[in-house]
Amino acid sequence: xxxxxxxxxYTDHSPGGDFDFFSRLVSSWEAAxxxxxxxxxxxxxxSGVVLGRGGGAISQMLWPFxxxxxxxxxxxxxxxxxxxxxxxxxIVCHALESECLQGVFNGVSPSxxxxxxxxxxxxxxxxxxxxxxxxxxxxxxxxxFGAERAVLLLEGQRVVPKRTLESGFIFPDLPAALKDIVA
Numbered sequence: 001x002x003x004x005x006x007x008x009x010y011t012d013h014s015p016g017g018d019f020d021f022f023s024r025l026v027s028s029w030e031a032a033x034x035x036x037x038x039x040x041x042x043x044x045x046x047s048g049v050v051l052g053r054g055g056g057a058i059s060q061m062l063w064p065f066x067x068x069x070x071x072x073x074x075x076x077x078x079x080x081x082x083x084x085x086x087x088x089x090x091i092v093c094h095a096l097e098s099e100c101l102q103g104v105f106n107g108v109s110p111s112x113x114x115x116x117x118x119x120x121x122x123x124x125x126x127x128x129x130x131x132x133x134x135x136x137x138x139x140x141x142x143x144x145f146g147a148e149r150a151v152l153l154l155e156g157q158r159v160v161p162k163r164t165l166e167s168g169f170i171f172p173d174l175p176a177a178l179k180d181i182v183a
Contacts, residue, residue, distance in 0.1 A: 001026040001046050004155030006078060009113065012046075012104045012163040021148050030104075041102045043095040045088070048108035048159055049152065052085030053181050057153070060144055062182075064136070065124055071134040073141045076118030078156035081108040084177040094169050106161040109171045113158045120174070127178035 001023050002008075002016040010016065017027035030044050050056050064070040088107050095101050109115075125132025142150040161169075172180075 002157045002159060004078075004151060004157055006156070007158075009158040009160060010106075011160050012106045020151065022152070041099070043102055044104045045091050045095065045107040046104060046159075047088050048081030048083050048106075048112055050085050050088055051082055051177060051181055056085070057145075058181060061124065062128075064134075065128050065130050065132065068130050069134055070121060070125055070128075070130065071132045071136060072116075072118040072121040073136045074117070074138050074154040076116060076121065076135065078117050078154060079113070079158045080115045080117045080120045080153075080156055081112045081159040082115065082120065082174070082177075083108050083112070084172065084180065086180075087171055087177075091164060091169055094167065098167065101167055103163070105164045105167070106159050107164070108159045108161050109174065109177070110161055110165060111171070111173055113160050115174060117153065117156065123174050123178055124182075127175065127182045 002010040002014060003019050003023070017023045017030075026046065033044065034042060051058050061070070087109065091105060091107050095105065121132040138150075138154060141154055144150075145153060161171075
């Protein structure tokens, strides 16, 4: 939803949503969820890169790391807004159970604002007991993930779950999340 930026920081209130396919898709989903005059409470969770066993981004990143060929994508300096799949489900449950919550909640780990793709690669390598030294070239990321998804991995955004944290939701750190995923 938020425009890729190596320096900008986005909270749940930051504008976005009209610069590429995914941002327009999220804006359309959010607009479709709003029912004028409805008494229903509206909650939107905007997720980052969802990490979990057996699917998503990790399933495509894992095999090079297992072979000792993993490492940062592109420059590795780009922000990497991530969330463990259990935490994403937890945020949704938290929003359902907390009747006072409504509006937009960023579904990213609080530590993701300080996590670069290079840091993520180092932590994934450590969780697997493998090196994470080889840079994955931009062309390879685009070939594996497609042009639109590659932008999320190669450019990134610093996303902060300000309202999610204020609502009382608690997250684990990256090493703990990755150990759970690869265990």
